[in-house]
């Protein structure tokens with residue numbers, strides 16, 4: 001097999017890259033290690049920056065998003081048992097939109113399949129060869145056979161645990177990691193989200209987060225110890241704990257419903273500053289992970305892909321290497337900005353093990369600053385809405 005761009009991974013990064021390249025007349029093959037059903041059932045992100053919404057529209061993937069996406073004008077923060085709200089729209093009317101990652105992925109897959117373009121599921125990539133030559137190759141398994149895809153360029157969009165990062169020789173030495181001593185116990189629920197109970201709650205029992213995936217599906221999280229036995233939690237235990245952590249002195253309570261899915265994510269921040277070697281670039285979670293508090297992971301993947309698609313277009317159609325040579329540098333400005341914000345927010349709303357009253361008071365001060373000072377509100381809103389794209 002041969003193509004211009006071999007894309008590893010059919011997550012948001014890989015699929016969107018394939019779509020943008022297609023619009024620019026560049027061929028690609030997407031290789032996905034897992035099955036189609038598995039990829040479509042994965043529930044993860046759900047809050048899109050305006051830049052992500054605009055990108056999906058610009059490349060013809062925004063039709064369902066325009067009908068089903070839920071734009072937000074406000075964000076709620078709770079601390080010390082009280083609710084506080086701050087507007088989440090800037091002067092140019094940019095805002096956040098709720099639209100599940102599973103839907104973004106489905107829209108991209110549907111479009112690619114409708115266009116009869118190559119997207120292979122159950123095709124795990126095993127190794128890469130000659131990435132520093134002008135004929136890099138991808139070795140993968142498919143239909144019980146070992147196969148090879150020869151490319152002009154390889155895009156490693158295979159997530160944090162993928163194979164591509166290891167083919168960048170200085171990736172490890174140019175990586176930075178922070179691990180948090182807690183995680184998020186997430187549930188997807190069949191219950192209409194109560195608009196009065198949304199956003200983040202800081203409590204001495206640990207943080208809680210209430211968000212929506214649609215008008216009838218809620219996505220809720222509880223901060224837990226990574227060693228917590230989550231199987232021991234009954235559905236009622238989860239609802240009771242969420243109600244306790246989200247209480248704000250009013251009679252408002254979460255609408256309860258069937259818990260459709262439970263999962264756990266350890267919170268960490270990771271950045272690999274070396275995102276390119278020869279004819280290989282990595283994008284999205286393959287290059288960076290943010291704690292989910294800032295809702296940045298999927299949006300950062302979209303930011304990388306925009307730069308990468310343009311860099312590949314210039315390189316493959318004009319032989320211009322300027323942008324591809326600056327790929328890491330351009331992406332890293334956005335990445336570190338989002339990582340910094342996600343970590344600030346994470347530190348402000350979670351209870352660290354052994355946290356003192358002093359530490360808690362410092363968190364209240366940070367939260368007060370964001371909600372009740374003009375400069376703090378500006379910082380909060382612009383950080384949540386994300387930096388504009390450079391390319």
Ligand SMILES: Cc1cc2nc3c(=O)[nH]c(=O)nc-3n(C[C@H](O)[C@H](O)[C@H](O)COP(=O)(O)OP(=O)(O)OC[C@H]3O[C@@H](n4cnc5c(N)ncnc54)[C@H](O)[C@@H]3O)c2cc1C
Nearest residue numbers: 009011012013033044045125158159284285295297298299
């Ligand atoms: C609990 C949770 C909540 C989150 N909430 C948000 C949020 O609100 N907003 C936000 O923006 N982000 C959020 N994120 C992060 C977001 O989900 C990720 O940043 C996003 O999925 C990154 O997309 P990606 O395409 O880079 O990687 P992935 O979605 O991980 O896709 C990588 C793909 O590569 C495939 N793959 C891996 N190895 C191989 C191989 N060897 N061969 C072939 N294929 C391979 C994988 O199967 C996968 O399909 C959240 C994440 C979690 C865990």
